[in-house]
Amino acid sequence: MSQNCYERLSRAEDDIQALLERNRSNWQEVAKIAIAVREDKLYQQSGLSFTAWVQQMAERCDCQRSLIWRYIKAGKYYLRTIESDSIEQIDSALAAPEALVNLEKVERHAPKPVFQGLKDKVLAGMATVRECRDMAKQYKPESENRRGRPPAGSEGTYEHLGRQNSQGSGSTDSSSADSSFADGDLTTSSLATNDISSIGISPVAIREAVTGLMTTGSMPPGAVAQNIVQTLSFTLVDWTKRCAGMRYPPKHYVAHTEVRVSHRKKRLRLDYVSVIRWSNKRPKEVFGVEIKSSLADFEHDQKWPLYLQFCDYFCFAVPAENEELIDAVQTVVPEAHQEVGILAVDTFNTDAFSNEVEVLRSPAKLKGESKYLLYETLYERALGWSGAETSGAGASGAGASRAEASRAG
DNA sequence: ACAATCCGGACGCCATCTCG
DNA sequence: CGAGATGGCGTCCGGATTGT
Numbered sequence: 001m002s003q004n005c006y007e008r009l010s011r012a013e014d015d016i017q018a019l020l021e022r023n024r025s026n027w028q029e030v031a032k033i034a035i036a037v038r039e040d041k042l043y044q045q046s047g048l049s050f051t052a053w054v055q056q057m058a059e060r061c062d063c064q065r066s067l068i069w070r071y072i073k074a075g076k077y078y079l080r081t082i083e084s085d086s087i088e089q090i091d092s093a094l095a096a097p098e099a100l101v102n103l104e105k106v107e108r109h110a111p112k113p114v115f116q117g118l119k120d121k122v123l124a125g126m127a128t129v130r131e132c133r134d135m136a137k138q139y140k141p142e143s144e145n146r147r148g149r150p151p152a153g154s155e156g157t158y159e160h161l162g163r164q165n166s167q168g169s170g171s172t173d174s175s176s177a178d179s180s181f182a183d184g185d186l187t188t189s190s191l192a193t194n195d196i197s198s199i200g201i202s203p204v205a206i207r208e209a210v211t212g213l214m215t216t217g218s219m220p221p222g223a224v225a226q227n228i229v230q231t232l233s234f235t236l237v238d239w240t241k242r243c244a245g246m247r248y249p250p251k252h253y254v255a256h257t258e259v260r261v262s263h264r265k266k267r268l269r270l271d272y273v274s275v276i277r278w279s280n281k282r283p284k285e286v287f288g289v290e291i292k293s294s295l296a297d298f299e300h301d302q303k304w305p306l307y308l309q310f311c312d313y314f315c316f317a318v319p320a321e322n323e324e325l326i327d328a329v330q331t332v333v334p335e336a337h338q339e340v341g342i343l344a345v346d347t348f349n350t351d352a353f354s355n356e357v358e359v360l361r362s363p364a365k366l367k368g369e370s371k372y373l374l375y376e377t378l379y380e381r382a383l384g385w386s387g388a389e390t391s392g393a394g395a396s397g398a399g400a401s402r403a404e405a406s407r408a409g
Numbered sequence: 410a411c412a413a414t415c416c417g418g419a420c421g422c423c424a425t426c427t428c429g
Numbered sequence: 430c431g432a433g434a435t436g437g438c439g440t441c442c443g444g445a446t447t448g449t
Contacts (some may be wrong), residue, residue: 052412067441096439101415129439231423 009042016068022308027097029091031075034068035087036100064203074100081119094125096196102132125134224293225271226349228317229353232272232289239357240276241314243341244365252277261310270307272373285312286371288342292318295325298332305337311362315341320358321348330360334374339364 008332012033019030034054037043054072058065074097075090082089092396093100096166107115118135121127189200232239237249253276261268272289285351288311292298308314316333318325326344333340346355 050413051423066415066443073414106437128437251434 005040006045006240009037009045011055012037012042013060014056020175028093030068031071031097034072034088035075035090037373038072039087043239070097071102075103076099077101077104080125082295095122095127096129098129099132101110102129102136103127105136106132111341127299153333163407173212210300225291227355228291228293228319228345229272230345231357232274232317232343235353235357236274239343239359240313242359243315243363244276244278245362246278246286248278250276250278252282255379259374259377261370261377268306268310270304270310270374273311273378276380286374287311288314288316290314292316292325292329294322295328298325298328308337308366308370310338310374311371312366312368313341314339315343316367317345317357317361319347320356321404322346326360334361339366 004027016033019033020367030189031080034057034243037053041349054068055065058068074095075087075093078090078093079085079087081100082092095103095149099122103115103118106118114135118127118132122132145256203261233255236253236255240246240253241249253274255272255274255398259270261270270288271291274287274289275284276287277284288307290301290304290307292301298316316329318329320326333342340361342361343360344358344360347356348355
């Protein structure tokens with residue numbers, strides 16, 4: 001028996017070595033073998049713990065141990081998603097291991113419909129690693145991670161992930177999220193989806209935010225930024241009027257997100273841009289908004305002064321709850337550029353319809369000498385020439401004004 | 410202190426774009 | 430048309446984290 005185990009172990013080790021040295025993209029095979037070694041306790045033949053065995057294998061194959069751990073986790077998680085106990089089934093996994101690992105994070109934090117959509121895509125091998133990683137990042141609560149040794153008895157399983165009964169901390173922020181969605185409160189969300197999709201925000205994000213699936217206190221940074229974008233769109237007429245000191249609402253207006261502009265070979269990206277015409281007699285005005293959801297985000301950004309040349313008005317939008325960030329922006333911004341405005345955006349309600357925007361500091365009118373470059377980008381979007389950009393092609397004031405109307409009503 | 414993970418970002422490959 | 434620039438993507442690395 002033990003002789004047999006010993007042979008199986010050394011064969012497994014040779015196989016893994018051959019696989020990792022030859023072709024690292026065949027992660028499924030590596031995962032299958034490593035999982036078998038663990039489940040059948042073959043590693044004990046070497047007198048090592050499983051962790052030590054993984055470490056040893058990594059050294060032998062001249063790779064990092066975390067690589068093997070990732071393959072193992074991806075393999076196990078794949079089996080769970082396809083509800084199979086058969087290790088052989090890992091062969092049928094089409095996704096990259098990173099994609100699966102990130103899908104697991106999405107499952108922990110995102111609402112069920114969001115997860116389900118991504119899962120289908122990942123299992124079909126159609127999701128990129130980047131996509132999965134971004135999604136996981138967007139939904140991950142800032143405070144939380146799952147590092148550290150799992151509780152005794154659940155080592156080497158995936159069950160310990162997303163443990164529900166962590167006594168003490170009490171902030172069970174994301175756990176209540178999905179159930180409320182399952183009830184299908186779609187009346188408000190579908191309305192909002194129709195309206196905002198024309199401004200270029202992912203319907204999934206809107207549905208998630210508008211139906212109030214998370215408590216904002218623990219909202220991840222990505223979700224905070226999304227919430228700010230939605231609030232800015234719903235209140236666009238109001239805050240632009242105040243910023244420009246206008247007494248009447250604009251005749252036409254449109255909002256765009258993530259507008260890319262090239263400037264002296266640097267690629268810049270404005271988080272939020274609205275183009276406004278107050279009346280037919282006046283020239284259009286461009287409001288550029290840079291969204292900052294955290295202090296670190298603000299401190300790392302060195303590029304924002306470059307944006308001034310593309311706008312008639314430029315503002316920072318920050319969450320109204322983040323006093324530390326507001327202090328920092330209020331200190332730094334006027335010193336550098338007098339003409340930059342600051343918007344404090346209420347993100348308290350995940351339903352962006354009920355949030356307010358306060359103009360903490362009014363922007364002054366800029367020259368906007370390179371505005372034409374920004375119009376170029378927007379024009380190409382309207383034509384549908386700008387490849388990956390999903391958004392605001394053809395967006396007209398209609399969508400936003402309907403949102404405005406339903407907000408008022 | 411140790412074990413068992415987990416994380417974020419650097420790295421390198423490849424496709425596409427831009428420029429001379 | 431070819432060389433360099435750019436951007437997207439998957440892989441890999443170094444070390445952080447936390448229960449025991």
